[in-house]
Amino acid sequence: MSTLSSSVQAREPARKAFGWKKLLRWETLLGLVVILDFLLNAKLSPYFLSPWTLSDASFNFTERAIMALPMALLIIAGEIDISVGSTMAMASVLMGLVAQAGFGTPMVCLTGVVVGLIAGGINGVLVTVFRVPSIVATIGTLSLFRGVAYAVIGDGVLKSYKPDFAYFGQGYVWGPVSFELVLFLVLAIIFAIVLHTTVTGRRIFAIGANPIAARLSGIRVDAYKFWIFVLLGAVSGLASVLLTSRLGSTRPSIATGWELEVITMVILGGISIDGGQGSILGVVLSALLIGCVTFGLSLLNVPGIVLAIVTGGLLIGVVALSSIVGYSGRRRRH
Amino acid sequence: MSEPILSLAGVTKSFAGVRALVKGEIDLYPGEVTALIGENGAGKSTLVKILTGVHHADGGDIRFNGEPVHIGSADNAGRLGISAIHQEAVVFDDLSVAENIFVTDRPRKRGMVDWATMRERARVILAELDPRIDPRMPMRQLSVAQKHLVQIARALSNEARIVIMDEPTAALSHREVEELFTIVRRLKAEGRAILFISHKFEEIFDVADRFAVFRDGAAVGQGLIRDVSRDQLIAMMVGRSVDQVFPKTVVPIGEELFHVAGLSRGEEFADVSFGLKRGEILGVYGLVGAGRSEVMQAIFGLTRPDHGEINLEGRSLKIRAPEDAIGAGIAYVPEDRQIQGGILRFPIASNIALPSLSHLSHRGFMRRADERALAEDYVTQLQIKTSGVGQRLEELSGGNQQKVVIAKWLATNPRVLIMDEPTKGIDVGAKTAVYRLMGEIVARGLGIIMISSELPEVMGLADRILVMRRGRLRATFTRAEATPESIVKAATDA
Numbered sequence: 001m002s003t004l005s006s007s008v009q010a011r012e013p014a015r016k017a018f019g020w021k022k023l024l025r026w027e028t029l030l031g032l033v034v035i036l037d038f039l040l041n042a043k044l045s046p047y048f049l050s051p052w053t054l055s056d057a058s059f060n061f062t063e064r065a066i067m068a069l070p071m072a073l074l075i076i077a078g079e080i081d082i083s084v085g086s087t088m089a090m091a092s093v094l095m096g097l098v099a100q101a102g103f104g105t106p107m108v109c110l111t112g113v114v115v116g117l118i119a120g121g122i123n124g125v126l127v128t129v130f131r132v133p134s135i136v137a138t139i140g141t142l143s144l145f146r147g148v149a150y151a152v153i154g155d156g157v158l159k160s161y162k163p164d165f166a167y168f169g170q171g172y173v174w175g176p177v178s179f180e181l182v183l184f185l186v187l188a189i190i191f192a193i194v195l196h197t198t199v200t201g202r203r204i205f206a207i208g209a210n211p212i213a214a215r216l217s218g219i220r221v222d223a224y225k226f227w228i229f230v231l232l233g234a235v236s237g238l239a240s241v242l243l244t245s246r247l248g249s250t251r252p253s254i255a256t257g258w259e260l261e262v263i264t265m266v267i268l269g270g271i272s273i274d275g276g277q278g279s280i281l282g283v284v285l286s287a288l289l290i291g292c293v294t295f296g297l298s299l300l301n302v303p304g305i306v307l308a309i310v311t312g313g314l315l316i317g318v319v320a321l322s323s324i325v326g327y328s329g330r331r332r333r334h
Numbered sequence: 335m336s337e338p339i340l341s342l343a344g345v346t347k348s349f350a351g352v353r354a355l356v357k358g359e360i361d362l363y364p365g366e367v368t369a370l371i372g373e374n375g376a377g378k379s380t381l382v383k384i385l386t387g388v389h390h391a392d393g394g395d396i397r398f399n400g401e402p403v404h405i406g407s408a409d410n411a412g413r414l415g416i417s418a419i420h421q422e423a424v425v426f427d428d429l430s431v432a433e434n435i436f437v438t439d440r441p442r443k444r445g446m447v448d449w450a451t452m453r454e455r456a457r458v459i460l461a462e463l464d465p466r467i468d469p470r471m472p473m474r475q476l477s478v479a480q481k482h483l484v485q486i487a488r489a490l491s492n493e494a495r496i497v498i499m500d501e502p503t504a505a506l507s508h509r510e511v512e513e514l515f516t517i518v519r520r521l522k523a524e525g526r527a528i529l530f531i532s533h534k535f536e537e538i539f540d541v542a543d544r545f546a547v548f549r550d551g552a553a554v555g556q557g558l559i560r561d562v563s564r565d566q567l568i569a570m571m572v573g574r575s576v577d578q579v580f581p582k583t584v585v586p587i588g589e590e591l592f593h594v595a596g597l598s599r600g601e602e603f604a605d606v607s608f609g610l611k612r613g614e615i616l617g618v619y620g621l622v623g624a625g626r627s628e629v630m631q632a633i634f635g636l637t638r639p640d641h642g643e644i645n646l647e648g649r650s651l652k653i654r655a656p657e658d659a660i661g662a663g664i665a666y667v668p669e670d671r672q673i674q675g676g677i678l679r680f681p682i683a684s685n686i687a688l689p690s691l692s693h694l695s696h697r698g699f700m701r702r703a704d705e706r707a708l709a710e711d712y713v714t715q716l717q718i719k720t721s722g723v724g725q726r727l728e729e730l731s732g733g734n735q736q737k738v739v740i741a742k743w744l745a746t747n748p749r750v751l752i753m754d755e756p757t758k759g760i761d762v763g764a765k766t767a768v769y770r771l772m773g774e775i776v777a778r779g780l781g782i783i784m785i786s787s788e789l790p791e792v793m794g795l796a797d798r799i800l801v802m803r804r805g806r807l808r809a810t811f812t813r814a815e816a817t818p819e820s821i822v823k824a825a826t827d828a
Contacts, residue, residue, distance in 0.1 A: 218657035
């Protein structure tokens with residue numbers, strides 16, 4: 001490509017080619033809502049602004065937020081996985097058994113991640129090899145994985161974890177800054193870099209925006225999809241380590257319904273459910289927003305049912321607002 | 335000469351301040367076919383949408399049998415007896431044929447759908463169009479041509495007096511077009527007025543009695559087909575005289591570049607062998623379904639051939655997937671630029687970069703400056719009309735979209751460029767630009783394999799012509815030997 005190398009130096013630094021204007025508008029909106037809610041919380045509750053309260057608030061969403069990162073990749077690539085809550089339960093149960101068998105904390109953590117990885121691999125094979133639509137495949141594994149968890153321990157509890165295991169879900173890195181929060185922020189930065197600045201990220205967008213054209217452009221569409229499923233599974237395993245560590249015990253019912261909360265976070269973050277659009281910054285902001293709103297309400301002793309209503313209303317409200325703001329300027333084709 | 339059944343004068347229509355129709359004028363006569371001709375964006379679709387009641391006209395005069403009328407809704411259009419058959423058959427694939435015909439007014443008995451009557455009436459209408467279509471068949475099982483017939487049946491069931499056909503032949507084979515025209519002539523004989531929209535001049539001269547040419551939203555000419563020549567029509571369409579629609583660049587043909595031997599795959603094609611030389615445009619002609627695209631997709635690695643050898647510059651290639659073909663120097667401009675060719679929501683720069691990302695990155699990180707420079711280079715070279723390389727592909731016209739797709743493949747630095755129907759659905763001006771571009775590409779020493787279903791295109795551009803029929807190569811012609819008759823004979827003979 002001689003034309004390429006010759007013309008590069010002559011040009012001034014490029015403007016961002018990738019629709020930043022549109023993204024920024026969306027993220028600005030989210031950011032404003034976060035700040036608004038933050039101020040509202042601070043005004044309504046005198047305890048809210050203390051560092052330790054805020055630190056507590058972060059436990060409210062970090063595990064789900066960590067899963068929302070690979071889920072965003074998967075939805076951008078045009079697929080979905082609703083089995084992640086069940087994957088967590090299955091991983092937690094096996095971690096409990098491994099701990100019961102007397103293995104140390106490193107082995108327990110490894111088990112959690114590997115179980116998640118295998119679960120993701122199963123979803124990936126169903127979708128890319130057997131061509132089952134991802135929503136159908138993962139409805140199946142949603143039941144299957146949860147079923148495995150119940151089959152193994154019934155209504156029992158596993159809690160023979162070693163004391164050092166508690167660090168992942170309860171530990172602090174510095175002052176009131178929790179391990180979970182640091183992990184989330186580090187992962188978010190890595191995901192943002194991969195998705196927005198690398199060839200891999202560009203290909204993921206292309207796959208979601210038009211899988212046929214992506215395939216014809218020499219992109220290994222199925223391989224990408226498979227590995228994102230595996231990644232999401234592994235991260236769900238990791239989230240299971242955090243949650244199990246925080247609770248200090250395993251029940252087969254843990255993380256029930258989390259899949260929908262994770263997907264809510266992703267959609268609220270501006271990731272198009274049709275694939276091909278969105279940003280990690282949006283997901284981070286939406287995680288903060290959900291965390292802020294739910295914690296703020298719980299400080300005011302609002303019951304859990306109302307929390308669910310507020311989260312649902314928030315999702316519908318913000319998404320509807322975005323489609324009014326975001327698409328009114330689009331040109332009509334005729 | 336009878337009076338026009340429908341007459342439009344000075345009809346205007348704007349969308350969000352953009353004037354789509356400035357001076358819409360057309361007369362339709364009972365028992366005559368009027369061809370509506372114009373480049374993309376000339377206002378043809380807007381006119382059709384006004385006639386079918388999808389859009390309101392902003393101003394102007396519409397007269398039906400001399401009386402001023404107001405169409406304004408699909409119901410009114412139906413009441414006036416206006417019925418449209420669209421380019422992409424608008425049908426319900428999961429419903430039966432009979433349900434599709436009576437989609438708006440099902441025969442009823444005591445408030446329930448009267449299935450027996452519906453099927454019987456459908457059978458009577460279909461008997462005259464294509465007796466092979468059973469009213470109970472699910473729509474999904476029909477061919478594209480048969481779906482068009484069902485739409486015609488829908489028009490007939492409505493007692494349509496004005497039938498609008500919007501590029502009805504775009505997806506039809508030669509024989510199917512002939513069958514369609516037989517029916518068009520029958521509709522004509524029954525005294526119906528037909529508005530026929532097509533990009534294909536052969537068809538217009540074959541079937542139309544009158545013409546109306548639109549350019550930039552305004553009627554620029556109307557008259558009788560027998561008084562006009564093809565070149566005059568083209569001149570009216572583009573507003574300038576096009577000396578040559580098919581500018582053939584003379585390029586010295588070099589040594590053999592690419593060779594395929596004994597390529598076979600299941601039922602799709604068998605024993606396909608051909609060579610391609612440097613500087614050569616190899617035309618591949620055949621009917622839809624002859625297996626041409628299937629051969630090219632196997633060469634490009636989208637499917638795996640059962641047998642056969644592929645050689646490029648003397649080396650035998652093992653192609654398992656498109657990335658292997660791209661790496662080896664083969665590029666494929668697919669037939670459908672919007673679904674297969676480009677990503678409509680992506681900016682131009684990202685579209686052009688997509689198959690070349692590994693050259694536009696450093697250790698896996700995108701080099702956006704390089705990406706942009708590459709795109710700007712091709713926008714200049716190919717004269718792509720755009721506000722900038724950050725503009726989304728969907729905002730470009732069809733011809734410019736096709737140029738972006740071609741640019742995307744040229745950027746991979748190929749030796750062999752396969753182009754599947756490279757000018758499908760783009761207007762005459764853009765076609766000529768693509769033909770020129772093809773000439774420039776082969777002048778650089780590349781070889782082009784061009785699949786085309788348009789005879790004038792194949793004959794005007796190709797140095798050699800392969801003809802496929804039912805999965806096999808049936809004939810090869812040099813440019814000098816080829817005649818329309820011999821090519822069509824090879825493509826259709828049983």
